[in-house]
Amino acid sequence: MSQPQEENKSENGPTTQSYEFRQPPPPNPQLYDRQISTVLATTLTPEQVVIYEEFPEILTKSKEDLEDLLSNDVCFDSFFESIERIRHTLAVRDEMRVGNETSAKETLSQENELNQLRQHVQEQENALIKLNSTIQEKLKLQQNALQRFSPSVLLTKLKSGVQQSDELSEQMASSFLSGELETDQFIKHFREIRKVFHLRNAKVEIVKNKPGILDDSIREELRKLGHGSVTFDPKYSRGIGLLTLQNPERHNALSGKMMAELSDIVDKLENIVKFDTNGNLNNVNIVNELDKENNLIGIIVTGSRNTFCSGLDLSVAKDHILTPENGKKMSLLMQDTLFRFGQLPLISVAAVEGHALGGGAELVTACDFRCISETSKIRFVQVKMSVIPGWGGGKRLIDIVGGVNALKIMGTSDPITAQNGLELGFVDVIAPHGECVNRAREFLNRYVYFSERDERKGGNGNDDNINENKKINSVKAVRGLKLLISRTKNSEEYKNFLLYEHELFGSLWGQKENVDAVLKTRK
Numbered sequence: 001m002s003q004p005q006e007e008n009k010s011e012n013g014p015t016t017q018s019y020e021f022r023q024p025p026p027p028n029p030q031l032y033d034r035q036i037s038t039v040l041a042t043t044l045t046p047e048q049v050v051i052y053e054e055f056p057e058i059l060t061k062s063k064e065d066l067e068d069l070l071s072n073d074v075c076f077d078s079f080f081e082s083i084e085r086i087r088h089t090l091a092v093r094d095e096m097r098v099g100n101e102t103s104a105k106e107t108l109s110q111e112n113e114l115n116q117l118r119q120h121v122q123e124q125e126n127a128l129i130k131l132n133s134t135i136q137e138k139l140k141l142q143q144n145a146l147q148r149f150s151p152s153v154l155l156t157k158l159k160s161g162v163q164q165s166d167e168l169s170e171q172m173a174s175s176f177l178s179g180e181l182e183t184d185q186f187i188k189h190f191r192e193i194r195k196v197f198h199l200r201n202a203k204v205e206i207v208k209n210k211p212g213i214l215d216d217s218i219r220e221e222l223r224k225l226g227h228g229s230v231t232f233d234p235k236y237s238r239g240i241g242l243l244t245l246q247n248p249e250r251h252n253a254l255s256g257k258m259m260a261e262l263s264d265i266v267d268k269l270e271n272i273v274k275f276d277t278n279g280n281l282n283n284v285n286i287v288n289e290l291d292k293e294n295n296l297i298g299i300i301v302t303g304s305r306n307t308f309c310s311g312l313d314l315s316v317a318k319d320h321i322l323t324p325e326n327g328k329k330m331s332l333l334m335q336d337t338l339f340r341f342g343q344l345p346l347i348s349v350a351a352v353e354g355h356a357l358g359g360g361a362e363l364v365t366a367c368d369f370r371c372i373s374e375t376s377k378i379r380f381v382q383v384k385m386s387v388i389p390g391w392g393g394g395k396r397l398i399d400i401v402g403g404v405n406a407l408k409i410m411g412t413s414d415p416i417t418a419q420n421g422l423e424l425g426f427v428d429v430i431a432p433h434g435e436c437v438n439r440a441r442e443f444l445n446r447y448v449y450f451s452e453r454d455e456r457k458g459g460n461g462n463d464d465n466i467n468e469n470k471k472i473n474s475v476k477a478v479r480g481l482k483l484l485i486s487r488t489k490n491s492e493e494y495k496n497f498l499l500y501e502h503e504l505f506g507s508l509w510g511q512k513e514n515v516d517a518v519l520k521t522r523k
Protein backbone atom coordinates (compact mmCIF):
# COMPACT_ATOMS: atom_id res chain seq x y z
CA MET A 1 0.00 0.00 0.00
CA SER A 2 1.37 3.48 -0.85
CA GLN A 3 1.87 6.01 1.97
CA PRO A 4 1.07 9.75 1.58
CA GLN A 5 4.38 11.40 0.81
CA GLU A 6 5.58 14.39 2.72
CA GLU A 7 8.09 16.99 1.75
CA ASN A 8 11.37 15.61 2.92
CA LYS A 9 14.50 17.64 3.33
CA SER A 10 17.39 16.07 5.19
CA GLU A 11 20.06 17.94 7.09
CA ASN A 12 22.61 17.11 4.41
CA GLY A 13 20.62 18.77 1.70
CA PRO A 14 17.65 17.97 -0.45
CA THR A 15 16.67 14.42 -1.15
CA THR A 16 15.23 13.09 -4.36
CA GLN A 17 11.82 13.00 -2.70
CA SER A 18 11.95 16.72 -1.88
CA TYR A 19 12.36 17.74 -5.54
CA GLU A 20 9.22 16.01 -6.62
CA PHE A 21 7.04 17.76 -4.10
CA ARG A 22 8.55 21.23 -3.96
CA GLN A 23 6.17 23.59 -5.78
CA PRO A 24 6.71 27.24 -6.56
CA PRO A 25 4.92 29.37 -3.89
CA PRO A 26 1.37 30.49 -4.71
CA PRO A 27 0.90 34.12 -5.72
CA ASN A 28 0.95 36.52 -2.77
CA PRO A 29 -2.81 36.97 -1.89
CA GLN A 30 -2.39 40.45 -0.42
CA LEU A 31 -0.58 41.72 -3.46
CA TYR A 32 -3.00 39.82 -5.63
CA ASP A 33 -6.12 41.34 -3.98
CA ARG A 34 -4.74 44.84 -4.13
CA GLN A 35 -3.44 44.58 -7.65
CA ILE A 36 -6.34 42.70 -9.18
CA SER A 37 -8.75 45.45 -8.19
CA THR A 38 -6.43 47.98 -9.87
CA VAL A 39 -6.12 45.71 -12.87
CA LEU A 40 -9.85 45.25 -13.07
CA ALA A 41 -10.21 49.02 -12.90
CA THR A 42 -8.03 49.36 -15.99
CA THR A 43 -10.01 46.67 -17.92
CA LEU A 44 -7.23 44.31 -18.95
CA THR A 45 -7.57 41.56 -21.57
CA PRO A 46 -7.94 38.00 -20.15
CA GLU A 47 -4.31 37.10 -21.23
CA GLN A 48 -3.03 40.17 -19.34
CA VAL A 49 -5.02 39.14 -16.27
CA VAL A 50 -3.26 35.75 -16.32
CA ILE A 51 0.19 37.38 -16.55
CA TYR A 52 -0.63 39.70 -13.70
CA GLU A 53 -1.95 36.86 -11.63
CA GLU A 54 1.32 34.91 -12.07
CA PHE A 55 3.73 37.86 -11.77
CA PRO A 56 2.02 40.69 -9.83
CA GLU A 57 5.40 42.50 -9.51
CA ILE A 58 5.02 43.56 -13.13
CA LEU A 59 2.01 45.69 -12.12
CA THR A 60 4.27 48.03 -10.19
CA LYS A 61 6.13 48.90 -13.41
CA SER A 62 5.14 51.70 -15.71
CA LYS A 63 4.99 51.17 -19.45
CA GLU A 64 8.35 52.96 -19.81
CA ASP A 65 9.95 50.81 -17.12
CA LEU A 66 8.76 47.74 -18.89
CA GLU A 67 10.09 48.97 -22.24
CA ASP A 68 13.45 49.67 -20.56
CA LEU A 69 13.49 46.21 -19.13
CA LEU A 70 12.78 44.63 -22.50
CA SER A 71 15.52 46.65 -24.19
CA ASN A 72 18.16 45.94 -21.54
CA ASP A 73 19.02 42.28 -20.90
CA VAL A 74 21.02 42.95 -17.73
CA CYS A 75 18.19 44.98 -16.17
CA PHE A 76 15.65 42.39 -17.32
CA ASP A 77 17.62 39.54 -15.77
CA SER A 78 18.12 41.35 -12.49
CA PHE A 79 14.43 42.28 -12.32
CA PHE A 80 13.38 38.76 -13.36
CA GLU A 81 15.56 37.11 -10.72
CA SER A 82 14.18 39.48 -8.06
CA ILE A 83 10.65 38.13 -8.58
CA GLU A 84 9.80 35.95 -5.59
CA ARG A 85 8.42 33.02 -7.59
CA ILE A 86 11.43 33.03 -9.88
CA ARG A 87 13.84 33.21 -6.96
CA HIS A 88 12.10 30.27 -5.41
CA THR A 89 12.13 28.29 -8.66
CA LEU A 90 15.83 28.99 -9.16
CA ALA A 91 16.52 27.90 -5.59
CA VAL A 92 14.64 24.65 -6.23
CA ARG A 93 16.57 24.16 -9.49
CA ASP A 94 19.88 24.64 -7.66
CA GLU A 95 18.85 22.27 -4.95
CA MET A 96 17.90 19.71 -7.58
CA ARG A 97 21.17 20.14 -9.38
CA VAL A 98 23.09 19.64 -6.15
CA GLY A 99 20.89 16.66 -5.32
CA ASN A 100 21.43 15.11 -8.76
CA GLU A 101 25.12 15.66 -8.47
CA THR A 102 25.18 14.05 -5.03
CA SER A 103 23.25 11.00 -6.15
CA ALA A 104 25.35 10.70 -9.34
CA LYS A 105 28.49 10.77 -7.17
CA GLU A 106 26.99 8.20 -4.87
CA THR A 107 26.17 5.97 -7.82
CA LEU A 108 29.63 6.40 -9.27
CA SER A 109 31.22 5.67 -5.92
CA GLN A 110 29.37 2.32 -5.95
CA GLU A 111 30.60 1.42 -9.43
CA ASN A 112 33.57 -0.60 -8.18
CA GLU A 113 31.47 -2.46 -5.70
CA LEU A 114 28.91 -3.12 -8.45
CA ASN A 115 31.57 -4.42 -10.81
CA GLN A 116 32.90 -6.68 -8.09
CA LEU A 117 29.42 -7.96 -7.40
CA ARG A 118 28.84 -8.50 -11.13
CA GLN A 119 32.06 -10.47 -11.35
CA HIS A 120 31.09 -12.46 -8.30
CA VAL A 121 27.71 -13.29 -9.84
CA GLN A 122 29.45 -14.30 -13.08
CA GLU A 123 31.81 -16.58 -11.15
CA GLN A 124 28.90 -18.12 -9.27
CA GLU A 125 27.08 -18.68 -12.56
CA ASN A 126 30.11 -20.38 -14.11
CA ALA A 127 30.50 -22.58 -11.05
CA LEU A 128 26.81 -23.45 -11.28
CA ILE A 129 27.11 -24.37 -14.97
CA LYS A 130 30.08 -26.60 -14.11
CA LEU A 131 28.19 -28.23 -11.24
CA ASN A 132 25.18 -28.75 -13.46
CA SER A 133 27.20 -30.51 -16.13
CA THR A 134 28.87 -32.65 -13.45
CA ILE A 135 25.42 -33.59 -12.15
CA GLN A 136 24.23 -34.43 -15.67
CA GLU A 137 27.29 -36.64 -16.24
CA LYS A 138 26.74 -38.35 -12.89
CA LEU A 139 23.06 -38.87 -13.64
CA LYS A 140 24.01 -40.47 -16.95
CA LEU A 141 26.47 -42.76 -15.19
CA GLN A 142 23.85 -43.57 -12.58
CA GLN A 143 21.29 -44.37 -15.27
CA ASN A 144 23.75 -46.65 -17.04
CA ALA A 145 24.71 -48.32 -13.79
CA LEU A 146 21.08 -48.77 -12.76
CA GLN A 147 20.19 -50.42 -16.04
CA ARG A 148 22.10 -53.45 -14.89
CA PHE A 149 19.93 -53.49 -11.79
CA SER A 150 16.48 -53.65 -13.34
CA PRO A 151 13.93 -55.35 -11.05
CA SER A 152 13.99 -58.58 -13.02
CA VAL A 153 17.83 -58.71 -13.04
CA LEU A 154 17.88 -58.07 -9.30
CA LEU A 155 15.32 -60.75 -8.70
CA THR A 156 17.40 -63.21 -10.70
CA LYS A 157 20.49 -62.27 -8.65
CA LEU A 158 18.56 -62.64 -5.43
CA LYS A 159 17.40 -66.07 -6.51
CA SER A 160 20.90 -67.17 -7.35
CA GLY A 161 21.91 -65.88 -3.88
CA VAL A 162 19.26 -68.13 -2.35
CA GLN A 163 20.62 -71.06 -4.30
CA GLN A 164 24.20 -70.28 -3.30
CA SER A 165 23.45 -70.16 0.42
CA ASP A 166 21.39 -73.34 0.10
CA GLU A 167 24.29 -75.13 -1.61
CA LEU A 168 26.78 -73.79 0.92
CA SER A 169 24.75 -75.05 3.85
CA GLU A 170 24.40 -78.43 2.12
CA GLN A 171 28.18 -78.63 1.65
CA MET A 172 28.68 -77.71 5.29
CA ALA A 173 26.26 -80.39 6.41
CA SER A 174 28.05 -83.07 4.40
CA SER A 175 31.46 -81.86 5.68
CA PHE A 176 30.13 -82.20 9.22
CA LEU A 177 28.68 -85.63 8.56
CA SER A 178 31.95 -86.82 7.05
CA GLY A 179 33.76 -85.56 10.14
CA GLU A 180 35.67 -82.77 8.38
CA LEU A 181 34.01 -80.09 10.51
CA GLU A 182 33.97 -79.75 14.29
CA THR A 183 30.56 -79.68 15.99
CA ASP A 184 30.86 -76.18 17.45
CA GLN A 185 32.15 -74.81 14.12
CA PHE A 186 29.33 -76.49 12.28
CA ILE A 187 26.62 -75.20 14.63
CA LYS A 188 27.96 -71.64 14.49
CA HIS A 189 28.36 -71.33 10.70
CA PHE A 190 25.51 -73.55 9.62
CA ARG A 191 23.01 -71.47 11.60
CA GLU A 192 24.33 -68.23 10.09
CA ILE A 193 24.16 -69.53 6.54
CA ARG A 194 20.67 -70.98 6.98
CA LYS A 195 19.58 -67.61 8.38
CA VAL A 196 20.88 -65.86 5.25
CA PHE A 197 19.16 -68.47 3.10
CA HIS A 198 15.77 -67.91 4.78
CA LEU A 199 16.09 -64.13 4.68
CA ARG A 200 16.89 -64.16 0.96
CA ASN A 201 14.08 -66.58 0.29
CA ALA A 202 11.61 -64.36 2.14
CA LYS A 203 12.77 -61.38 0.08
CA VAL A 204 12.26 -63.31 -3.15
CA GLU A 205 8.69 -64.12 -2.10
CA ILE A 206 7.95 -60.46 -1.31
CA VAL A 207 9.50 -59.07 -4.50
CA LYS A 208 7.96 -61.73 -6.75
CA ASN A 209 4.47 -60.52 -5.99
CA LYS A 210 5.17 -56.86 -6.70
CA PRO A 211 3.53 -55.49 -9.85
CA GLY A 212 5.82 -55.07 -12.81
CA ILE A 213 8.44 -57.55 -11.63
CA LEU A 214 9.00 -60.34 -14.07
CA ASP A 215 10.02 -63.58 -12.51
CA ASP A 216 11.64 -66.22 -14.74
CA SER A 217 9.16 -68.74 -13.40
CA ILE A 218 6.41 -66.88 -15.29
CA ARG A 219 8.04 -67.76 -18.60
CA GLU A 220 8.35 -71.37 -17.52
CA GLU A 221 4.73 -71.53 -16.36
CA LEU A 222 3.54 -70.17 -19.70
CA ARG A 223 5.87 -72.46 -21.65
CA LYS A 224 3.73 -75.39 -20.51
CA LEU A 225 0.59 -73.96 -22.12
CA GLY A 226 -0.53 -74.89 -25.63
CA HIS A 227 1.13 -75.72 -28.89
CA GLY A 228 2.72 -74.00 -31.86
CA SER A 229 6.23 -72.60 -32.06
CA VAL A 230 8.26 -69.56 -32.90
CA THR A 231 11.18 -70.14 -35.21
CA PHE A 232 14.11 -67.96 -36.20
CA ASP A 233 16.17 -68.33 -39.35
CA PRO A 234 19.32 -66.22 -38.86
CA LYS A 235 20.38 -66.68 -42.47
CA TYR A 236 17.20 -65.83 -44.31
CA SER A 237 19.10 -63.33 -46.42
CA ARG A 238 22.41 -61.49 -46.13
CA GLY A 239 22.26 -59.49 -42.85
CA ILE A 240 18.59 -60.37 -42.33
CA GLY A 241 16.93 -62.94 -40.10
CA LEU A 242 13.36 -64.24 -40.33
CA LEU A 243 11.21 -64.81 -37.25
CA THR A 244 8.04 -66.84 -37.92
CA LEU A 245 5.02 -67.46 -35.70
CA GLN A 246 3.81 -70.98 -36.31
CA ASN A 247 0.36 -72.05 -35.16
CA PRO A 248 -1.33 -72.31 -38.53
CA GLU A 249 -4.50 -74.13 -37.40
CA ARG A 250 -5.31 -71.11 -35.25
CA HIS A 251 -4.16 -68.28 -37.49
CA ASN A 252 -0.83 -68.27 -35.62
CA ALA A 253 -2.51 -67.37 -32.32
CA LEU A 254 0.10 -67.10 -29.58
CA SER A 255 0.05 -69.90 -27.02
CA GLY A 256 1.96 -69.66 -23.73
CA LYS A 257 4.58 -71.94 -25.27
CA MET A 258 5.04 -69.57 -28.19
CA MET A 259 5.33 -66.58 -25.83
CA ALA A 260 8.16 -68.32 -23.96
CA GLU A 261 9.89 -69.22 -27.23
CA LEU A 262 9.62 -65.66 -28.50
CA SER A 263 11.24 -64.50 -25.27
CA ASP A 264 14.02 -67.12 -25.68
CA ILE A 265 14.78 -65.83 -29.19
CA VAL A 266 15.00 -62.25 -27.90
CA ASP A 267 17.43 -63.49 -25.20
CA LYS A 268 19.65 -64.95 -27.91
CA LEU A 269 19.46 -61.90 -30.11
CA GLU A 270 20.37 -59.68 -27.15
CA ASN A 271 23.77 -61.33 -27.19
CA ILE A 272 24.42 -60.17 -30.72
CA VAL A 273 26.14 -57.01 -29.60
CA LYS A 274 27.81 -56.75 -26.26
CA PHE A 275 28.75 -53.19 -25.65
CA ASP A 276 30.06 -51.45 -22.58
CA THR A 277 27.79 -49.29 -20.42
CA ASN A 278 28.77 -46.14 -22.30
CA GLY A 279 27.61 -47.73 -25.52
CA ASN A 280 31.08 -47.94 -27.06
CA LEU A 281 30.54 -50.01 -30.16
CA ASN A 282 34.28 -50.59 -30.52
CA ASN A 283 34.11 -52.83 -27.50
CA VAL A 284 31.88 -55.16 -29.46
CA ASN A 285 32.22 -58.71 -28.46
CA ILE A 286 30.51 -60.98 -30.94
CA VAL A 287 29.60 -63.97 -28.88
CA ASN A 288 26.66 -65.27 -30.76
CA GLU A 289 27.16 -68.07 -33.22
CA LEU A 290 24.18 -66.91 -35.26
CA ASP A 291 25.68 -63.50 -35.68
CA LYS A 292 29.20 -64.63 -36.53
CA GLU A 293 27.82 -66.14 -39.69
CA ASN A 294 25.47 -63.45 -40.90
CA ASN A 295 26.27 -60.07 -39.32
CA LEU A 296 22.61 -59.39 -38.71
CA ILE A 297 21.32 -55.86 -39.02
CA GLY A 298 17.66 -56.60 -39.73
CA ILE A 299 14.85 -58.93 -38.76
CA ILE A 300 11.54 -59.70 -40.43
CA VAL A 301 8.63 -60.85 -38.26
CA THR A 302 5.93 -62.86 -39.99
CA GLY A 303 3.36 -65.63 -39.56
CA SER A 304 3.04 -69.01 -41.24
CA ARG A 305 0.59 -69.84 -44.05
CA ASN A 306 -0.05 -66.34 -45.31
CA THR A 307 -1.51 -64.88 -42.16
CA PHE A 308 0.17 -62.92 -39.38
CA CYS A 309 -1.29 -63.62 -35.93
CA SER A 310 -4.76 -63.72 -34.36
CA GLY A 311 -3.48 -62.61 -30.93
CA LEU A 312 -3.61 -64.65 -27.79
CA ASP A 313 -4.56 -68.29 -28.31
CA LEU A 314 -8.06 -68.13 -26.87
CA SER A 315 -8.32 -71.89 -26.42
CA VAL A 316 -5.30 -71.74 -24.12
CA ALA A 317 -6.69 -68.59 -22.49
CA LYS A 318 -10.02 -70.26 -21.76
CA ASP A 319 -8.35 -73.17 -19.99
CA HIS A 320 -5.45 -71.43 -18.27
CA ILE A 321 -5.13 -67.69 -18.56
CA LEU A 322 -8.59 -66.31 -17.96
CA THR A 323 -7.92 -65.03 -14.43
CA PRO A 324 -6.67 -61.57 -13.41
CA GLU A 325 -3.52 -63.10 -11.90
CA ASN A 326 -2.58 -65.12 -14.98
CA GLY A 327 -3.54 -62.29 -17.32
CA LYS A 328 -1.06 -60.10 -15.45
CA LYS A 329 1.65 -62.74 -15.77
CA MET A 330 1.09 -62.98 -19.52
CA SER A 331 1.08 -59.18 -19.82
CA LEU A 332 4.36 -58.93 -17.89
CA LEU A 333 6.13 -61.49 -20.03
CA MET A 334 4.86 -60.08 -23.33
CA GLN A 335 5.59 -56.48 -22.37
CA ASP A 336 9.10 -57.44 -21.32
CA THR A 337 9.77 -59.53 -24.44
CA LEU A 338 8.50 -56.90 -26.85
CA PHE A 339 10.27 -54.08 -25.00
CA ARG A 340 13.55 -55.96 -25.20
CA PHE A 341 12.84 -56.79 -28.84
CA GLY A 342 12.52 -53.06 -29.54
CA GLN A 343 15.84 -52.40 -27.81
CA LEU A 344 17.75 -54.85 -30.02
CA PRO A 345 20.33 -53.29 -32.34
CA LEU A 346 18.38 -54.71 -35.28
CA ILE A 347 15.98 -52.96 -37.64
CA SER A 348 12.70 -54.85 -37.60
CA VAL A 349 9.92 -55.08 -40.17
CA ALA A 350 6.55 -56.76 -39.58
CA ALA A 351 5.49 -58.55 -42.77
CA VAL A 352 1.73 -58.74 -42.36
CA GLU A 353 -0.27 -61.10 -44.58
CA GLY A 354 -3.90 -61.85 -43.70
CA HIS A 355 -4.95 -60.94 -40.16
CA ALA A 356 -3.20 -59.29 -37.26
CA LEU A 357 -5.73 -59.24 -34.42
CA GLY A 358 -5.61 -58.22 -30.76
CA GLY A 359 -2.19 -59.22 -29.46
CA GLY A 360 -1.22 -59.82 -33.13
CA ALA A 361 -1.80 -56.12 -33.82
CA GLU A 362 0.29 -55.33 -30.74
CA LEU A 363 3.13 -57.43 -32.17
CA VAL A 364 2.95 -55.40 -35.38
CA THR A 365 3.57 -52.22 -33.38
CA ALA A 366 6.70 -53.72 -31.81
CA CYS A 367 8.53 -53.51 -35.15
CA ASP A 368 10.27 -50.42 -36.52
CA PHE A 369 8.49 -50.72 -39.90
CA ARG A 370 5.40 -52.39 -41.31
CA CYS A 371 4.96 -54.06 -44.69
CA ILE A 372 1.33 -55.04 -45.23
CA SER A 373 -0.36 -56.82 -48.12
CA GLU A 374 -3.13 -55.16 -50.14
CA THR A 375 -5.76 -57.39 -48.52
CA SER A 376 -4.46 -57.61 -44.95
CA LYS A 377 -6.28 -56.26 -41.92
CA ILE A 378 -4.82 -55.17 -38.62
CA ARG A 379 -7.39 -54.84 -35.82
CA PHE A 380 -7.15 -53.86 -32.19
CA VAL A 381 -10.13 -55.90 -30.97
CA GLN A 382 -9.30 -55.56 -27.26
CA VAL A 383 -12.18 -53.22 -26.36
CA LYS A 384 -14.61 -55.70 -27.94
CA MET A 385 -13.24 -58.18 -25.44
CA SER A 386 -13.71 -55.71 -22.57
CA VAL A 387 -10.00 -55.10 -22.09
CA ILE A 388 -7.30 -52.76 -23.36
CA PRO A 389 -3.99 -53.83 -24.92
CA GLY A 390 -1.75 -55.51 -22.36
CA TRP A 391 1.38 -56.32 -24.36
CA GLY A 392 2.58 -52.69 -24.56
CA GLY A 393 0.83 -52.19 -27.90
CA GLY A 394 -1.31 -49.32 -26.60
CA LYS A 395 1.75 -47.21 -25.82
CA ARG A 396 3.48 -48.16 -29.06
CA LEU A 397 0.42 -47.39 -31.19
CA ILE A 398 0.14 -43.94 -29.56
CA ASP A 399 3.81 -43.33 -30.38
CA ILE A 400 3.33 -44.34 -34.02
CA VAL A 401 0.06 -42.62 -34.97
CA GLY A 402 -0.54 -40.14 -32.12
CA GLY A 403 -3.10 -40.19 -29.32
CA VAL A 404 -6.21 -39.20 -31.29
CA ASN A 405 -5.68 -41.74 -34.09
CA ALA A 406 -4.79 -44.39 -31.52
CA LEU A 407 -8.02 -43.65 -29.69
CA LYS A 408 -10.02 -44.06 -32.92
CA ILE A 409 -8.23 -47.27 -33.90
CA MET A 410 -8.46 -48.95 -30.50
CA GLY A 411 -11.82 -47.48 -29.50
CA THR A 412 -13.69 -48.57 -32.65
CA SER A 413 -11.72 -51.75 -33.44
CA ASP A 414 -11.96 -50.67 -37.09
CA PRO A 415 -9.36 -52.42 -39.25
CA ILE A 416 -6.21 -50.70 -40.37
CA THR A 417 -5.88 -51.55 -44.05
CA ALA A 418 -2.97 -51.04 -46.43
CA GLN A 419 -4.42 -47.79 -47.70
CA ASN A 420 -5.57 -46.07 -44.50
CA GLY A 421 -2.49 -47.42 -42.71
CA LEU A 422 -0.30 -45.66 -45.25
CA GLU A 423 -2.17 -42.40 -44.73
CA LEU A 424 -1.79 -42.72 -40.95
CA GLY A 425 1.94 -43.30 -41.24
CA PHE A 426 1.42 -46.74 -39.70
CA VAL A 427 2.24 -48.69 -42.87
CA ASP A 428 5.57 -48.23 -44.65
CA VAL A 429 5.30 -50.67 -47.57
CA ILE A 430 2.30 -52.15 -49.41
CA ALA A 431 2.88 -55.53 -51.06
CA PRO A 432 0.78 -57.75 -53.34
CA HIS A 433 -0.84 -60.63 -51.46
CA GLY A 434 1.75 -63.30 -50.67
CA GLU A 435 4.67 -60.98 -51.34
CA CYS A 436 5.05 -59.31 -47.93
CA VAL A 437 8.16 -61.13 -46.74
CA ASN A 438 9.91 -60.55 -50.07
CA ARG A 439 9.07 -56.87 -50.06
CA ALA A 440 10.14 -56.55 -46.44
CA ARG A 441 13.49 -58.07 -47.42
CA GLU A 442 13.88 -55.62 -50.30
CA PHE A 443 13.01 -52.81 -47.91
CA LEU A 444 15.64 -53.97 -45.39
CA ASN A 445 18.25 -54.44 -48.10
CA ARG A 446 18.53 -50.67 -48.29
CA TYR A 447 20.03 -50.80 -44.79
CA VAL A 448 22.25 -53.80 -45.54
CA TYR A 449 23.72 -52.40 -48.75
CA PHE A 450 24.34 -49.02 -50.22
CA SER A 451 24.92 -48.18 -53.86
CA GLU A 452 28.09 -46.57 -55.04
CA ARG A 453 27.82 -45.10 -58.50
CA ASP A 454 30.90 -45.33 -60.64
CA GLU A 455 30.63 -42.41 -62.99
CA ARG A 456 34.21 -42.56 -64.23
CA LYS A 457 33.33 -45.08 -66.91
CA GLY A 458 30.46 -43.07 -68.38
CA GLY A 459 31.29 -39.50 -67.71
CA ASN A 460 28.67 -38.03 -70.07
CA GLY A 461 25.89 -37.78 -67.47
CA ASN A 462 23.89 -40.45 -69.27
CA ASP A 463 22.39 -42.84 -66.74
CA ASP A 464 23.05 -45.81 -69.01
CA ASN A 465 26.75 -45.31 -68.52
CA ILE A 466 26.63 -45.29 -64.74
CA ASN A 467 27.63 -48.53 -63.01
CA GLU A 468 26.15 -49.20 -59.62
CA ASN A 469 28.23 -51.24 -57.23
CA LYS A 470 26.49 -52.66 -54.19
CA LYS A 471 28.52 -52.21 -51.01
CA ILE A 472 27.82 -53.61 -47.59
CA ASN A 473 26.95 -51.02 -44.96
CA SER A 474 28.98 -50.92 -41.76
CA VAL A 475 27.21 -53.37 -39.48
CA LYS A 476 28.43 -51.51 -36.40
CA ALA A 477 27.17 -48.19 -37.72
CA VAL A 478 23.69 -49.48 -38.57
CA ARG A 479 23.41 -51.20 -35.22
CA GLY A 480 24.71 -48.08 -33.50
CA LEU A 481 22.02 -46.08 -35.23
CA LYS A 482 19.31 -48.46 -34.09
CA LEU A 483 20.68 -48.36 -30.53
CA LEU A 484 20.52 -44.59 -30.65
CA ILE A 485 16.91 -44.57 -31.83
CA SER A 486 15.73 -47.19 -29.36
CA ARG A 487 17.40 -45.35 -26.48
CA THR A 488 14.58 -42.78 -26.66
CA LYS A 489 12.28 -45.50 -25.35
CA ASN A 490 14.59 -46.73 -22.64
CA SER A 491 13.46 -44.14 -20.10
CA GLU A 492 11.80 -44.41 -16.70
CA GLU A 493 8.85 -42.43 -18.07
CA TYR A 494 8.36 -44.94 -20.90
CA LYS A 495 8.62 -47.90 -18.55
CA ASN A 496 6.19 -46.31 -16.09
CA PHE A 497 3.72 -45.85 -18.91
CA LEU A 498 4.05 -49.55 -19.79
CA LEU A 499 3.51 -50.43 -16.14
CA TYR A 500 0.37 -48.30 -16.16
CA GLU A 501 -0.88 -50.11 -19.27
CA HIS A 502 -0.13 -53.39 -17.53
CA GLU A 503 -2.07 -52.33 -14.40
CA LEU A 504 -5.09 -51.18 -16.43
CA PHE A 505 -5.07 -54.40 -18.44
CA GLY A 506 -4.72 -56.43 -15.24
CA SER A 507 -7.74 -54.73 -13.72
CA LEU A 508 -9.94 -55.70 -16.70
CA TRP A 509 -8.63 -59.12 -17.77
CA GLY A 510 -10.34 -62.06 -16.09
CA GLN A 511 -13.31 -59.95 -14.93
CA LYS A 512 -16.81 -61.19 -15.80
CA GLU A 513 -17.26 -58.98 -18.88
CA ASN A 514 -13.93 -60.10 -20.30
CA VAL A 515 -14.52 -63.77 -19.47
CA ASP A 516 -17.94 -63.67 -21.17
CA ALA A 517 -16.46 -62.01 -24.28
CA VAL A 518 -13.64 -64.57 -24.57
CA LEU A 519 -15.97 -67.52 -24.10
CA LYS A 520 -18.31 -66.07 -26.73
CA THR A 521 -15.43 -65.79 -29.19
CA ARG A 522 -14.39 -69.39 -28.54
CA LYS A 523 -17.75 -71.20 -28.75
Ligand SMILES: C[C@@H](C(=O)O)C(=O)SCCNC(=O)CCNC(=O)[C@H](O)C(C)(C)COP(=O)(O)OP(=O)(O)OC[C@H]1O[C@@H](n2cnc3c(N)ncnc32)[C@H](O)[C@@H]1OP(=O)(O)O
Pocket residue numbers: 249250251253310311312313314315355357358359360362381382385388389390391521
Ligand atom coordinates in the same frame (compact mmCIF):
# COMPACT_ATOMS: atom_id res chain seq x y z
C1 LIG B 1 -4.75 -60.82 -25.12
C2 LIG B 1 -5.50 -60.01 -26.08
C3 LIG B 1 -4.68 -58.81 -26.42
O1 LIG B 1 -4.88 -58.21 -27.42
O2 LIG B 1 -3.83 -58.42 -25.66
C4 LIG B 1 -5.81 -60.86 -27.33
O3 LIG B 1 -5.04 -61.04 -28.21
S1 LIG B 1 -7.32 -61.58 -27.36
C5 LIG B 1 -7.38 -62.44 -28.91
C6 LIG B 1 -7.99 -61.61 -29.97
N1 LIG B 1 -8.17 -62.37 -31.16
C7 LIG B 1 -9.33 -62.69 -31.63
O4 LIG B 1 -10.39 -62.38 -31.09
C8 LIG B 1 -9.33 -63.54 -32.90
C9 LIG B 1 -10.55 -64.36 -33.08
N2 LIG B 1 -10.52 -64.99 -34.41
C10 LIG B 1 -11.10 -64.44 -35.49
O5 LIG B 1 -11.68 -63.32 -35.44
C11 LIG B 1 -11.09 -65.24 -36.73
O6 LIG B 1 -10.78 -66.61 -36.41
C12 LIG B 1 -10.10 -64.79 -37.80
C13 LIG B 1 -8.69 -64.68 -37.27
C14 LIG B 1 -10.54 -63.40 -38.33
C15 LIG B 1 -10.06 -65.77 -38.96
O7 LIG B 1 -11.36 -66.00 -39.44
P1 LIG B 1 -11.62 -67.16 -40.49
O8 LIG B 1 -13.09 -67.19 -40.76
O9 LIG B 1 -10.70 -66.97 -41.64
O10 LIG B 1 -11.18 -68.51 -39.77
P2 LIG B 1 -11.82 -69.21 -38.50
O11 LIG B 1 -12.51 -68.27 -37.64
O12 LIG B 1 -12.61 -70.38 -38.97
O13 LIG B 1 -10.49 -69.68 -37.75
C16 LIG B 1 -9.78 -70.85 -38.07
C17 LIG B 1 -9.47 -71.56 -36.79
O14 LIG B 1 -8.59 -70.75 -36.02
C18 LIG B 1 -9.12 -70.58 -34.74
N3 LIG B 1 -8.69 -69.33 -34.19
C19 LIG B 1 -8.67 -68.14 -34.79
N4 LIG B 1 -8.21 -67.21 -33.95
C20 LIG B 1 -7.94 -67.84 -32.79
C21 LIG B 1 -7.44 -67.42 -31.55
N5 LIG B 1 -7.08 -66.18 -31.31
N6 LIG B 1 -7.28 -68.33 -30.60
C22 LIG B 1 -7.61 -69.61 -30.81
N7 LIG B 1 -8.08 -70.04 -31.96
C23 LIG B 1 -8.25 -69.18 -32.95
C24 LIG B 1 -10.62 -70.61 -35.00
O15 LIG B 1 -11.33 -70.88 -33.83
C25 LIG B 1 -10.72 -71.72 -35.97
O16 LIG B 1 -10.60 -72.91 -35.27
P3 LIG B 1 -11.56 -74.17 -35.53
O17 LIG B 1 -11.22 -74.56 -36.96
O18 LIG B 1 -11.14 -75.19 -34.53
O19 LIG B 1 -12.93 -73.66 -35.40
